Amino acid sequence: MKRESIVPAACAAVTYTVLCHPHHHTVFIVLTDGPGNKDDITRSKNEGKELSKEEKQRLRKQKKQQKKQKERKNEKSETEKEKTPVSLLPPPRPVATQKAPSALPAPASAPIPVPASAPFHSSPAPSPADKPAKSKAELKAERRARQETDRAAKQPGSSSSGIKTKVPLSELNPVVKRLPEHVQVDDPAVVKRLAKKLERQQIPLRSDYGYKVSLFSHLHQYSRKAPLTQQLSIPSTVIHPSIVRLGLQYSQGIVAGSNARSVALLHAFKQVIRDYTTPPNEELSRDLVNKLKPYISFLNQCRPLSASMGNAIKYIKKEISNIPSQCKEEEAKTKLLTCIDRYIEEKIVLAAKAISKYAIEKISDGDVILVYGCSSLVNNILCEAFEKSRKFRVIVVDSRPRLEGREALRRLVQRGISCTYVLISALSYILPEVSKVFLGAHALLANGYVMSRVGTSQIALVARTFNVPVLVCCETYKFCEKVQTDSFVSNELDDPDDLMVTRKGKTQLENWQDVSSLGLLNLVYDVTPPDFVDLVITDLGMIPCTSVPVVLRVKNLDQ
Amino acid sequence: MGQLVNSDNRMPGADKEADLTERIEAFLADLKRGGCGTGPIRGSGETARETTALLRKVTAQARWSSAGDLMEIIRKEGRRMTAAQPSETTVGNMVLRVLKIIREEYARSRGSSEETDQQESLHKLLTSGGLSEENFRQHFVHLKANVIEAINELLTELDGTTDNIAMQALEHIHSNEVIMTVGRSRTVEAFLKDAARKRKFHVIVAECAPFCQGHEMATNLSKASIETTVIADAAIFAVMSRVNKVIIGTQTVLANGGLRAVNGTHTVALAARHHSTPLIVCAPMFKLSPQFPNEEDTFHKFVSPHEVLPFTEGEILSKVNVHCPVFDYVPPELITLFISNIGGNAPSYIYRLMSELYHPEDHDL
Numbered sequence: 001m002k003r004e005s006i007v008p009a010a011c012a013a014v015t016y017t018v019l020c021h022p023h024h025h026t027v028f029i030v031l032t033d034g035p036g037n038k039d040d041i042t043r044s045k046n047e048g049k050e051l052s053k054e055e056k057q058r059l060r061k062q063k064k065q066q067k068k069q070k071e072r073k074n075e076k077s078e079t080e081k082e083k084t085p086v087s088l089l090p091p092p093r094p095v096a097t098q099k100a101p102s103a104l105p106a107p108a109s110a111p112i113p114v115p116a117s118a119p120f121h122s123s124p125a126p127s128p129a130d131k132p133a134k135s136k137a138e139l140k141a142e143r144r145a146r147q148e149t150d151r152a153a154k155q156p157g158s159s160s161s162g163i164k165t166k167v168p169l170s171e172l173n174p175v176v177k178r179l180p181e182h183v184q185v186d187d188p189a190v191v192k193r194l195a196k197k198l199e200r201q202q203i204p205l206r207s208d209y210g211y212k213v214s215l216f217s218h219l220h221q222y223s224r225k226a227p228l229t230q231q232l233s234i235p236s237t238v239i240h241p242s243i244v245r246l247g248l249q250y251s252q253g254i255v256a257g258s259n260a261r262s263v264a265l266l267h268a269f270k271q272v273i274r275d276y277t278t279p280p281n282e283e284l285s286r287d288l289v290n291k292l293k294p295y296i297s298f299l300n301q302c303r304p305l306s307a308s309m310g311n312a313i314k315y316i317k318k319e320i321s322n323i324p325s326q327c328k329e330e331e332a333k334t335k336l337l338t339c340i341d342r343y344i345e346e347k348i349v350l351a352a353k354a355i356s357k358y359a360i361e362k363i364s365d366g367d368v369i370l371v372y373g374c375s376s377l378v379n380n381i382l383c384e385a386f387e388k389s390r391k392f393r394v395i396v397v398d399s400r401p402r403l404e405g406r407e408a409l410r411r412l413v414q415r416g417i418s419c420t421y422v423l424i425s426a427l428s429y430i431l432p433e434v435s436k437v438f439l440g441a442h443a444l445l446a447n448g449y450v451m452s453r454v455g456t457s458q459i460a461l462v463a464r465t466f467n468v469p470v471l472v473c474c475e476t477y478k479f480c481e482k483v484q485t486d487s488f489v490s491n492e493l494d495d496p497d498d499l500m501v502t503r504k505g506k507t508q509l510e511n512w513q514d515v516s517s518l519g520l521l522n523l524v525y526d527v528t529p530p531d532f533v534d535l536v537i538t539d540l541g542m543i544p545c546t547s548v549p550v551v552l553r554v555k556n557l558d559q
Numbered sequence: 560m561g562q563l564v565n566s567d568n569r570m571p572g573a574d575k576e577a578d579l580t581e582r583i584e585a586f587l588a589d590l591k592r593g594g595c596g597t598g599p600i601r602g603s604g605e606t607a608r609e610t611t612a613l614l615r616k617v618t619a620q621a622r623w624s625s626a627g628d629l630m631e632i633i634r635k636e637g638r639r640m641t642a643a644q645p646s647e648t649t650v651g652n653m654v655l656r657v658l659k660i661i662r663e664e665y666a667r668s669r670g671s672s673e674e675t676d677q678q679e680s681l682h683k684l685l686t687s688g689g690l691s692e693e694n695f696r697q698h699f700v701h702l703k704a705n706v707i708e709a710i711n712e713l714l715t716e717l718d719g720t721t722d723n724i725a726m727q728a729l730e731h732i733h734s735n736e737v738i739m740t741v742g743r744s745r746t747v748e749a750f751l752k753d754a755a756r757k758r759k760f761h762v763i764v765a766e767c768a769p770f771c772q773g774h775e776m777a778t779n780l781s782k783a784s785i786e787t788t789v790i791a792d793a794a795i796f797a798v799m800s801r802v803n804k805v806i807i808g809t810q811t812v813l814a815n816g817g818l819r820a821v822n823g824t825h826t827v828a829l830a831a832r833h834h835s836t837p838l839i840v841c842a843p844m845f846k847l848s849p850q851f852p853n854e855e856d857t858f859h860k861f862v863s864p865h866e867v868l869p870f871t872e873g874e875i876l877s878k879v880n881v882h883c884p885v886f887d888y889v890p891p892e893l894i895t896l897f898i899s900n901i902g903g904n905a906p907s908y909i910y911r912l913m914s915e916l917y918h919p920e921d922h923d924l
Binding site: 213215399400401406409410413418419420421422423424425426427428429430453454455457458461462465486487488499500501503508509512515517518519520521522523526527 | 766767768769770771774775777778781782784785786787788789790791792793794795796797798800801822823825826829830833859867868872875878879880881882883884887888
């Protein structure tokens with residue numbers, strides 16, 4: 001894992017890049033030149049617009065340096081608390097696992113903070129000549145000493161502006177993730193940064209809709225009636241049409257369900273790769289990744305990415321960047337297409353077969369199985385079990401406002417399985433009849449919690465009370481390294497208008513926007529604690545909920 | 560045996576009887592119609608008042624000479640009324656209350672203390688050695704007037720139940736609380752509105768599908784300037800970790816301290832217990848019923864499954880079973896406190912309250 005930071009004070013314009021090896025926990029500090037001189041040479045091969053971007057960044061950097069020099073002159077006498085710079089690059093770009101050289105320069109970084117304390121002698125001009133004189137170890141020691149003083153100076157006050165302060169890097173656990181943007185909506189600085197980034201990528205920014213419940217003011221809440229595609233200009237040259245279509249399908253709920261969304265995403269990316277041509281003087285491996293970034297931002301604006309989509313994107317980016325540079329374009333493209341096909345085949349289709357095989361062992365004749373909502377995996381399992389002539393009946397539990405259970409009901413009834421249908425409020429009534437509960441998952445978190453459609457945790461809770469076993473079925477590609485303990489910090493808010501209902505010609509909540517103290521909350525996900533889940537069935541076998549980090553570790557070692 | 564002139568009614572005797580029968584029939588029809596699932600056409604309080612008023616009329620106009628006769632008449636009418644809508648237990652409860660009033664007035668008229676045959680105790684069973692010799696055959700002149708006066712007192716009590724409960728609100732709600740409630744209960748609405756006059760808090764209402772009565776509750780509360788949020792039933796557990804108290808109403812309080820409440824309440828109670836959140840039930844005393852929840856078949860009530868799976872899903876409708884239960888049973892272990900018009904009680908105390916309100920011989924009408 002790599003971290004970049006711009007450390008202020010003495011060598012103001014020098015960029016230190018801190019590399020941390022995830023397993024050995026050693027810290028390397030690599031010096032680079034001033035604002036990307038080396039990169040100018042590589043970048044000079046670029047197209048016109050990229051060069052201007054770089055130029056703009058350089059101009060910005062120079063401006064900041066000038067500002068810093070001015071401020072340093074003003075505040076030299078005061079002991080001001082120093083703000084350690086924020087090293088975040090605005091996500092939702094997933095954590096970079098790329099090799100070092102491709103990510104060395106720090107272009108779109110956070111503003112360079114104002115340095116402060118008296119002990120530092122400020123050198124107004126960048127002095128690259130100083131660097132060779134100091135050795136790595138000395139610099140490391142110097143930096144550490146500076147950070148100690150910074151932290152000491154920071155104690156008396158706290159930052160009031162929107163810039164976040166971070167503990168000095170040497171103190172941090174190197175695998176702490178950056179906070180994704182979509183859970184920081186209440187921070188105006190982050191929102192502004194996102195807006196700037198989207199502007200650069202020429203993607204419209206989607207605005208929030210309706211009154212947000214105060215507990216969730218850090219999340220986005222969009223209206224389905226205002227899809228992002230309406231704000232796109234026609235024709236849109238930045239975003240590939242199949243991505244636009246995909247974004248619309250996501251935001252309108254036409255493609256829903258974590259497997260469906262991932263497969264649709266991968267197919268769209270296949271189309272993008274087919275239509276892609278490498279511009280002259282560019283490498284496919286780097287340029288294609290950069291082309292994908294605005295698409296991912298766009299899709300994220302349409303609907304926040306799911307964990308499975310995130311993993312798929314990570315995989316694609318890795319595959320793309322692993323393409324050797326001497327590979328011809330056609331060959332590279334076919335290679336990528338086969339990679340994607342293989343990913344879908346392995347991680348989704350074959351995984352489903354493996355999970356069905358394990359799960360069918362758990363279904364016996366005479367069982368009454370309860371399922372919730374529409375999980376493609378669970379439906380698959382039930383259909384296969386029925387084909388293998390197991391005798392069971394199914395109870396489908398559904399909930400407003402999505403009512404996805406009706407889709408599952410249709411599919412099961414079509415196969416000839418005898419079904420019962422209830423709403424989630426009738427759960428206590430129907431559970432005494434049930435012998436097993438099968439649940440699908442949206443993601444499995446590293447602390448063993450199951451993130452799934454809202455209502456799943458309730459089902460697991462009541463099932464536990466009635467001593468009914470709860471089995472969660474989840475493919476391994478949905479495992480993610482996040483940890484979460486409640487359903488508040490990271491969630492998705494759906495269109496609040498969905499909660500309205502018209503009964504007997506009257507819609508009670510019709511004018512909910514007019515009433516200032518009334519809010520509607522339409523959550524999409526919730527987390528189920530691992531003590532409610534008895535077994536998780538994955539393509540690697542049947543594991544308890546708490547073994548998820550083990551699987552993740554094994555996967556990481558494989559990769 | 561002449562009829563006592565009743566100042567309420569100046570019509571001659573036969574018409575009086577017809578009028579009474581007509582009123583009873585109208586009431587029964589209302590009860591039968593009211594069980595359509597969205598809740599009775601009137602709330603339980605009004606049903607209780609109507610029942611009591613009707614019973615007062617029966618006492619006033621029917622022909623009876625002794626307390627035993629009156630009790631027989633009331634029992635007969637009571638059986639008819641409870642048969643019309645078995646799930647509306649307030650009707651049966653009021654009948655039992657009136658029977659208890661009659662017994663008390665009879666005992667007072669006879670001069671014996673009210674404590675004599677209150678309940679069956681082991682001691683009494685052993686010493687009495689046989690049926691009680693009380694057969695209510697004596698005739699007392701002022702019995703009718705006394706009974707009617709006592710029923711009037713009961714009616715006044717019924718009128719004030721909601722206010723009595725609402726008055727206790729400030730003892731239980733502090734500022735900046737997050738309170739969760741389920742569906743729609745007039746008692747809880749009055750309770751929260753009363754507390755909102757002095758304190759600021761936030762209410763989360765679970766909408767309670769398929770009838771979605773929570774929506775009406777939320778609009779009423781927000782009009783009283785209470786910060787309200789409506790959530791879907793599925794989000795109850797997700798949101799429960801931020802809730803300080805759960806305050807619910809109920810349809811019936813059972814004899815063991817359990818509840819028969821609107822469906823979804825059991826989930827709320829389990830989630831509250833998981834997060835160690837107190838569960839407070841606001842229920843007036845006329846909802847206390849001497850039934851026990853041990854008959855699975857007769858406990859539940861179902862309404863048209865059209866609410867759950869509409870007829871527009873026609874192709875699959877014939878091949879699936881759809882259930883739409885109306886009530887949920889909540890065991891007494893999950894309940895922290897009952898707030899009623901006579902104060903706060905623990906669920907373990909309910910059986911005592913029952914003995915004060917109803918006579919054990921009346922429990923089966």
